[in-house]
């Protein structure tokens with residue numbers, strides 16, 4: 088029992104529930120004092136959720152460090168005597184702990200959001216309403232979207248958290264306590280997302296367009312609050328990433344000696360820092376309209392619904408690059424190691440990430456061609472949209488040139504990276520008709536769009552993340568994932584993916600609209616929908632194989648040496664798993680990160696704990 | 705303790721404040737008398753914010769501490 | 773063998789982080805200001821209380837001056853001057869909040885939140901007021917007795933951070949004031 092209460096998360100939950108309950112009581116008391124009906128679900132649950140989140144963080148101990156600082160009593164940390172597993176259930180400031188917390192949370196959310204969509208896929212696998220009501224269909228579809236995006240943000244933060252300090256030779260993030268706070272804001276957000284469905288769900292899709300979102304059931308409010316919290320987690324995280332990359336690099340680690348993953352993390356963080364504010368504000372405006380009767384988006388009172396779309400897409404288009412850039416960075420890390428060649432065109436690839444980030448900032452209007460935006464804006468947005476293909480193309484050609492004439496070893500990480508390249512390429516090409524005004528007006532809001540962005544997100548996030556897990560799992564745990572199960576996982580997932588999403592292009596062109604629970608049987612869309620559903624279950628099967636592989640390998644996987652893939656970047660020069668403090672002394676960076684195939688090429692010299700310096704392979 | 709240095713810095717703060725006050729009062733007069741004041745206000749607001757950023761917030765620190 | 777140890781320039785790291793936060797926060801106000809112009813253009817109702825608006829601006833500028841003086845004094849070790857100035861800044865900040873309260877009470881009648889201008893007015897002043905409130909609390913923190921030892925040891929990062937944040941709140945107002953009160 089005492090062990091249970093010494094866990095931060097248990098104290099946090101108790102504090103959260105208590106403070107949320109008290110806050111709800113106070114709101115109801117104030118309401119009855121003002122002569123309003125005491126119970127009104129919106130305000131009461133909204134305030135309870137926010138105060139409960141603060142209470143949770145307080146109980147967890149998230150604010151202790153700053154409280155001590157304010158009172159002038161800085162204490163030394165002492166968590167080294169804790170058993171290892173307990174760190175993951177409390178406010179731990181080590182970036183490697185936080186990274187794993189992020190990743191596990193991300194995978195849990197992916198499972199739930201995936202199950203939601205499997206239910207919906209079953210429903211549309213044939214015309215007519217079979218299993219659920221249209222309202223439930225809409226709620227599940229909307230939650231699938233927003234939860235997956237939340238999960239991707241968490242996954243991205245997880246990967247950056249683990250890899251960036253190790254890759255640049257730092258002992259931790261620049262602000263470890265802020266880092267832990269950024270993570271711990273997200274469990275309450277996940278809880279709110281889970282509560283959204285029993286609270287009535289919402290039928291707007293993940294985009295939450297008003298005026299529908301201003302009137303949707305209570306579930307809408309939980310979703311808006313949840314994403315607001317995730318947004319702040321994202322902003323605080325990006326401050327940490329940027330400061331760490333700017334200020335904590337090891338001696339000799341010039342910007343153009345950083346591994347490409349760090350460059351992509353840098354670009355992602357810049358986007359998060361700037362643009363997240365806009366979606367946070369857009370969602371907050373909807374909340375204010377729902378709760379306090381403001382009229383941002385009420386056309387009859389001088390508001391304008393298009394304002395929401397501008398604010399929303401001003402974030403949500405760059406958000407696509409937040410989602411995919413680290414994944415593209417992973418591909419750039421994996422390919423040189425398994426092709427035993429330097430990354431082709433390092434500097435161009437490094438700068439292409441910034442180019443994608445910069446270009447992606449001025450294309451948001453392409454989501455609104457059919458929404459009635461000003462005619463003069465359409466063509467400029469079309470041109471900028473097509474221009475983003477240039478830096479993206481730089482990456483694709485660099486990968487191809489890296490593979491060219493390489494000594495390729497087809498291990499699971501490389502297999503996933505190769506699938507990722509193909510899928511991302513298809514996603515990019517099928518995006519062009521969405522970016523061109525005349526074609527977009529026809530395929531807008533059809534399954535074509537669904538197929539397109541699932542290609543970009545699978546190619547830019549899911550498959551690269553799988554590659555990343557198979558690649559770095561030995562570093563994280565000191566054990567290999569099972570290679571045979573890994574290859575099976577890869578095969579099922581790749582086949583399942585194409586069976587699911589290629590038919591959707593056809594469906595979209597033939598008139599299958601997005602976000603509908605039912606369709607006209609005479610359109611003949613039934614068989615292809617059935618195929619897509621079967622593919623969806625294949626992806627689920629692949630994920631199941633993946634999770635089994637993770638758990639079993641954690642238990643009894645083959646032990647991994649420090650540098651099983653003969654990689655040159657810094658994280659592989661440490662033991663597996665790395666020591667708590669990463670480096671006992673600052674590593675000295677002396678060369679480029681991908682000098683494979685060049686005899687005697689060294690990226691960095693790392694001093695082992697208490698020994699003489701040894702050369703990084 | 706270099707007292708005169710402190711004096712000089714405090715005086716600099718005061719001069720900046722006077723400048724800011726001037727900007728604000730001109731803005732007020734422009735805004736309440738001229739119709740179509742937006743362009744003039746933009747011209748006035750930017751140096752106002754610049755004064756605070758440069759003299760009060762020491763924005764040049766970003767470069768000195770190698771914020772890049 | 774002697775290992776070189778990690779030398780982190782904590783002050784530079786902290787400054788970078790704070791500037792990044794301020795940079796990000798600026799986009800919160802940018803979103804709101806952009807919304808105001810998108811919804812309303814330069815439309816401005818006649819009922820706006822002009823003298824009060826000017827008074828609020830002067831109060832906030834004055835508080836920035838004293839915040840600057842407080843920080844400078846702290847850097848030079850003049851603790852008494854530092855406390856006096858920061859206390860004055862806190863007072864001005866509170867006065868500003870009172871002024872916004874008066875303005876809100878009037879605004880409820882002249883342009884209520886259920887009109888487009890009222891919506892933007894209450895949201896902009898509300899978000900800015902929230903920043904002022906947090907700024908006042910932040911400045912109160914550096915006046916806590918626990919901070920004395922740190923200042924005496926020449927570690928004035930806390931003061932610098934809170935004062936920078938306070939100036940940022942002032943910069944935001946420099947843009948909000950003409951946007952709400954003066955444009956036409």
Ligand SMILES: [Cu+2]
Pocket residue numbers: 403404407450451453454
């Ligand atoms: Cu887009």
